[in-house]
Amino acid sequence: MKKYIYQLLMIAVLMSIAPGCKKSRLDLVDQSAYAYETYFNNITALNQATIASYATLLHPGLWAREYYYIFDLMGHDAKRASFLLGAEQELGDYSFGTNNANLSSLWGSLYRMIFRTNLVIDRAAAWNPTATVDRAKLNQYLAEVKFLRAYAYFHLVVLWGDVPLYTDYQTTLNNNYLPRTAAADVWKQIEKDLTEAQATAELPVVYPAAELGRATKGAVTALLGKVYLYQKKWAAAQTELEKLMGAPYTYKLDPSYDNVFSTTNQNTPENIFQIMNQQWTDWAIGSPYYMFGNGAEQVGKQTHSGRAMEYGFNDNWKNVYISNAAVKAFTYTHPATGLPYTDPRAKSTFYGTVATGGETVFCQQCPTGPKAYPFDAADPQGDYRWKKYEYYHLVEKYGDPKSPINGQVIRLADVMLMLAEAQIQQNNTGNAPLALIDSVRSRSGAFLYTSLGDKTNAMNILMRERQLELCGEQSRYFDLLRWGIIKQTINAEKAAEPGTGTQPFQDKHLLFPIPDAEKNYNPNVAKAVKNGWN
Numbered sequence: 001m002k003k004y005i006y007q008l009l010m011i012a013v014l015m016s017i018a019p020g021c022k023k024s025r026l027d028l029v030d031q032s033a034y035a036y037e038t039y040f041n042n043i044t045a046l047n048q049a050t051i052a053s054y055a056t057l058l059h060p061g062l063w064a065r066e067y068y069y070i071f072d073l074m075g076h077d078a079k080r081a082s083f084l085l086g087a088e089q090e091l092g093d094y095s096f097g098t099n100n101a102n103l104s105s106l107w108g109s110l111y112r113m114i115f116r117t118n119l120v121i122d123r124a125a126a127w128n129p130t131a132t133v134d135r136a137k138l139n140q141y142l143a144e145v146k147f148l149r150a151y152a153y154f155h156l157v158v159l160w161g162d163v164p165l166y167t168d169y170q171t172t173l174n175n176n177y178l179p180r181t182a183a184a185d186v187w188k189q190i191e192k193d194l195t196e197a198q199a200t201a202e203l204p205v206v207y208p209a210a211e212l213g214r215a216t217k218g219a220v221t222a223l224l225g226k227v228y229l230y231q232k233k234w235a236a237a238q239t240e241l242e243k244l245m246g247a248p249y250t251y252k253l254d255p256s257y258d259n260v261f262s263t264t265n266q267n268t269p270e271n272i273f274q275i276m277n278q279q280w281t282d283w284a285i286g287s288p289y290y291m292f293g294n295g296a297e298q299v300g301k302q303t304h305s306g307r308a309m310e311y312g313f314n315d316n317w318k319n320v321y322i323s324n325a326a327v328k329a330f331t332y333t334h335p336a337t338g339l340p341y342t343d344p345r346a347k348s349t350f351y352g353t354v355a356t357g358g359e360t361v362f363c364q365q366c367p368t369g370p371k372a373y374p375f376d377a378a379d380p381q382g383d384y385r386w387k388k389y390e391y392y393h394l395v396e397k398y399g400d401p402k403s404p405i406n407g408q409v410i411r412l413a414d415v416m417l418m419l420a421e422a423q424i425q426q427n428n429t430g431n432a433p434l435a436l437i438d439s440v441r442s443r444s445g446a447f448l449y450t451s452l453g454d455k456t457n458a459m460n461i462l463m464r465e466r467q468l469e470l471c472g473e474q475s476r477y478f479d480l481l482r483w484g485i486i487k488q489t490i491n492a493e494k495a496a497e498p499g500t501g502t503q504p505f506q507d508k509h510l511l512f513p514i515p516d517a518e519k520n521y522n523p524n525v526a527k528a529v530k531n532g533w534n
Contacts, residue, residue: 040123043134049120050141053148054213056113061105063275063407068307068474069320070102075477076493078311078320078386088319094490094504097513098532104515107160110152114166117145117152122169136202143200146193147215150223153193157186158230158478159512161534164525165189179524187231194224205248212266213276218249222272222410229418230482234425241419244272244412251412257444258348260411261389263404272415275407306401313351313385314362314374315397322350322384322472325493329467330357334447344445349471352384362392371396388472413440413469421462429458437465481510508533 039045058064066088072078073092080092090096096103124142129135149167156163165181166172167189197203197220205217225240244251254260254270265271310319330346333339342357351373352358361370373385389405408414417440420433429452438448452458466479480486487510491503511534519526 036119036123040119041127043129043137046120046124046127046138046141049116049123050144053113053116053120053145056109056116056148057275059105059109059112061102061107061109065306065310066102066105068311070106071474071477072320072472075474075480076323076490077326077472077476079323079497081318081321083317084319093502094506094509098519099516100513103512104517106155107512107515107518110156111166113152114149115169115172117149118166118169118172120145139200139202140204143197143203143220144215146197147220147223150190150193150197150227153186153190154223154227154230157183157190158481160514161511162186162528164522177522177524180528187227190227191224194220194227198224206250213274215273218244218251219273219410222415225415225422226410226418229422232425234422238419238422238426241415241422244415245419251415253412253416253439253443255443257345260408261348261405263391263394265406265408268411270412271406271408272410272412274409306403307407308390308403308405309398309401311386312390312392312398314392317401318385320386322386323493324384324497326350326467326471327352327356327358327384329464329471332464335449336447341447343468345468345471347387348444349386349388349468350384351387356384358384359387362387363396364393366394366396368396386472408473413443414473414475416440417462417466417469421459424452424455424458424462427455429453429455433458433462437461440465440469486510 040049056062060066061070069078069088070091073080073088074094078092080089084092087096087101090100091102120141124138127138129138153163153165161183162180163183163186164178165186166178171178197215198217200217203215203217203220207214207216221240221243225237225244228234228237228240243249250269251272252269254265254268259265260268260270266274266276306317309316312318327346327350330343330349331340332343334341344357346352346357347359350356350358351360351362354360358373360373362373363369363371389403389407391405416436420436423433423436434449434452437452442448449461452461463479463483467476470476477486480489487505487507490505494505495501495503508531513533514525514529519529
């Protein structure tokens with residue numbers, strides 16, 4: 001009875017509070033709740049927010065699934081098989097419109113990454129840790145999210161041009177209708193983020209094993225060099241990329257080209273930034289959007305994609321072939337003999353015939369021994385299948401879409417070729433770029449050049465090197481676009497493709513269309529769109 005009397009007295013006291021008392025005095029906030037104002041006030045919470053920013057790399061449009069389709073198909077490294085339908089088919093034949101699901105997902109996930117990184121930056125500014133170790137970790141996390149924000153805006157500005165520039169979390173919350181910012185200013189923000197991240201003393205050059213997969217100072221430097229290269233700031237690009245060739249960095253080409261795309265590539269010395277498989281799963285950031293937007297529980301929230309199964313052939317999904325143009329590129333004229341030469345990287349890139357240089361057997365480590373690749377000579381579209389990023393040397397067939405292979409975002413061979421390009425573009429075709437190109441070639445056993453010739457010839461060699469070395473790594477679309485040769489290249493290759501004979505690339509395709517979802521949401525973006533496209 002006393003308990004109830006006490007409760008009644010408390011109610012009476014509360015009811016008697018003067019009307020002038022502020023309501024906020026009665027609003028008790030649970031300090032342990034997941035609230036914006038109270039949660040991100042310790043280093044553990046800010047680490048969680050940083051890891052959540054990495055997690056967006058696995059969301060729709062990015063590395064969970066669509067990223068490799070978008071850029072392998074549009075760069076014509078890959079071509080559709082009869083099983084590929086819908087939004088992916090539209091990418092391969094350039095018939096997509098403003099409602100293409102893959103491109104819309106790419107846009108949305110890039111901005112989701114930006115939103116999350118802005119949150120980390122905002123909350124870090126509001127918290128002033130007193131412990132030295134916390135301050136050091138906080139600075140590291142800030143550098144990491146600036147790298148990720150730069151990565152997101154790099155894609156947005158290259159692919160869409162003028163885009164809304166959100167750099168402040170509060171602006172994101174209170175004004176979701178920012179107009180498009182000029183591309184030049186977006187590039188400036190990218191450079192700012194990367195130079196600030198690079199200057200952060202607490203950002204490691206290497207991480208302990210438990211933290212592999214986080215952005216390093218080398219990853220920041222590589223992306224900054226790439227950003228300068230894309231803007232034709234050749235000298236600045238050279239300066240940044242050269243930093244990666246020596247101390248404090250210890251990058252080197254993996255002795256085995258195949259290992260870079262295998263189940264054991266997590267610790268390859270060539271890796272600069274990867275989409276990690278097991279490591280990110282251990283961080284508990286496996287994508288809830290895996291593959292088709294569901295089914296994460298079926299695949300253990302794998303942090304890489306189903307690329308192996310989707311690009312696979314033996315009782316797998318067979319969604320794409322390697323394009324005939326890509327296959328043919330591996331055979332070119334040997335400058336010393338004037339005869340056709342087949343590059344040894346062909347055998348690491350695709351399954352094919354002896355004449356094309358492709359791998360002719362698979363399941364080399366299976367208990368029952370190697371098997372002949374099952375060609376279908378009746379297929380008019382060609383029968384060359386992907387070997388890169390596959391693991392048919394270990395298993396005969398997969399059974400589910402898990403991929404245990406990390407995705408390469410930036411690796412040393414790519415950096416070396418970008419550095420050679422920056423040098424060539426400054427009219428240096430001598431020993432420096434020659435050594436870089438030959439180093440990449442020698443790893444796979446390809447012949448070595450003795451001279452690059454003049455600038456035009458040197459660039460032709462460089463372009464082919466990037467096509468062969470990075471085939472199937474979502475690089476060629478970006479390369480053709482920035483070199484200004486994408487329209488004539490894609491149309492010529494498509495016209496020669498068996499069963500195609502079309503020239504689908506139009507001038508409007510130089511930029512992706514602004515997604516319908518964005519136009520319907522943001523009136524300031526919608527009114528700036530021209531011709532219903534971009």
